[in-house]
Amino acid sequence: MADTTAPAPAASAPEPIPATKTDYMPVLLVPLLALAALPLIGNPTTWVTLTIAALAMGMMIFVISSGLTLVFGLMDVLNFGHGAFIAVGAYLALSVLGPLAGWMQADSLPLNLAALGLAILAAMIGTGVLGYFFERVIIMPVYGQHLKQILITTGGLIVAEQMIHVIWGGDQKSMSLPTALRGGIVIGDVAIEKFRLLAVAIGLAVYVAMELVLNRTKLGLLIRAGVENGEMVEALGYRIRRLFIAVFVAGSALAGLGGTLWALYRETLTAGIGGEVIVLVFIVIIIGGLGSVTGCFIGAILVAQMANYTGYIAPKLALASNIGLMVLVLMWRPQGLYPVAKR
Numbered sequence: 001m002a003d004t005t006a007p008a009p010a011a012s013a014p015e016p017i018p019a020t021k022t023d024y025m026p027v028l029l030v031p032l033l034a035l036a037a038l039p040l041i042g043n044p045t046t047w048v049t050l051t052i053a054a055l056a057m058g059m060m061i062f063v064i065s066s067g068l069t070l071v072f073g074l075m076d077v078l079n080f081g082h083g084a085f086i087a088v089g090a091y092l093a094l095s096v097l098g099p100l101a102g103w104m105q106a107d108s109l110p111l112n113l114a115a116l117g118l119a120i121l122a123a124m125i126g127t128g129v130l131g132y133f134f135e136r137v138i139i140m141p142v143y144g145q146h147l148k149q150i151l152i153t154t155g156g157l158i159v160a161e162q163m164i165h166v167i168w169g170g171d172q173k174s175m176s177l178p179t180a181l182r183g184g185i186v187i188g189d190v191a192i193e194k195f196r197l198l199a200v201a202i203g204l205a206v207y208v209a210m211e212l213v214l215n216r217t218k219l220g221l222l223i224r225a226g227v228e229n230g231e232m233v234e235a236l237g238y239r240i241r242r243l244f245i246a247v248f249v250a251g252s253a254l255a256g257l258g259g260t261l262w263a264l265y266r267e268t269l270t271a272g273i274g275g276e277v278i279v280l281v282f283i284v285i286i287i288g289g290l291g292s293v294t295g296c297f298i299g300a301i302l303v304a305q306m307a308n309y310t311g312y313i314a315p316k317l318a319l320a321s322n323i324g325l326m327v328l329v330l331m332w333r334p335q336g337l338y339p340v341a342k343r
Helices: 025-041 044-075 082-097 101-105 109-142 146-168 194-216 218-228 230-235 240-266 273-288 293-313 315-332
Strands: 184-187 190-193
Touching (some): 025 044, 025 293, 044 082, 044 190, 044 240, 044 293, 101 109, 194 218, 194 240, 194 293, 218 230, 240 273
């Protein structure tokens, strides 16, 4: 008797996961803005100088903003006290550079970099520890309460500024550059300040490190998963609260690093240094998209470009121009250039 049993159909192969298309449009805004500014500035040499200065300024703003954008995106915390970490980091670096004045004044790049490295390390460790206690004492009781977060973190910023007056004094401090990083490198008719090159290198290093951690490590996977769905991460058995603390401490340490660079960039230091730059930081985070490191990176460069170009063409419109830039970007992409968390 013939076997009439039909053969079982072969299992169909799973459909491949569609590749994610890379969005290059926000990246193109950087050269487009630079090219749009060239005819308005007129002098190509001045334009190159302003563009390089904007890149250095953008890297410093990115370092300050990068930790805060993760805190916003992952923890949903409106930390208006971020400026305190900027200021405290700069003052801690100043305290370390004082005893190392001989290294700073030596005409030796290795000694100068060693002094800066120790100062930056002290600033990052100090602000990281401060961030841990800030999160435990001030932030933790007001999770999920945005209005209270704004009020209590602003109060924390005011208290921190007053403590700076008590510890370091209220007068303006001088924070001079080391000898080997003063002046600039002349290429043709263009002069490039040495310290700005260092700032660009540090900013790029921080960006690459953050991208590698977020995209190539288990910790980064958990952070990105927490941005998308914190409850799912908790259900898988991971303590997202510890992850929150680690992100907050890292963001505070990056603010200390950025504050040190910003104080050296200005070569002066006051207790209000955090408040001076925090407006640009929030504009960068909003433009880039909450939780997006790449968006923060592009947004910082755009904000620095707009500030430098407008500051040269029409100085009184420098800050207003960045607010206008933010409005235009949000009209184009309401969630920011590279949104991650949709709150």
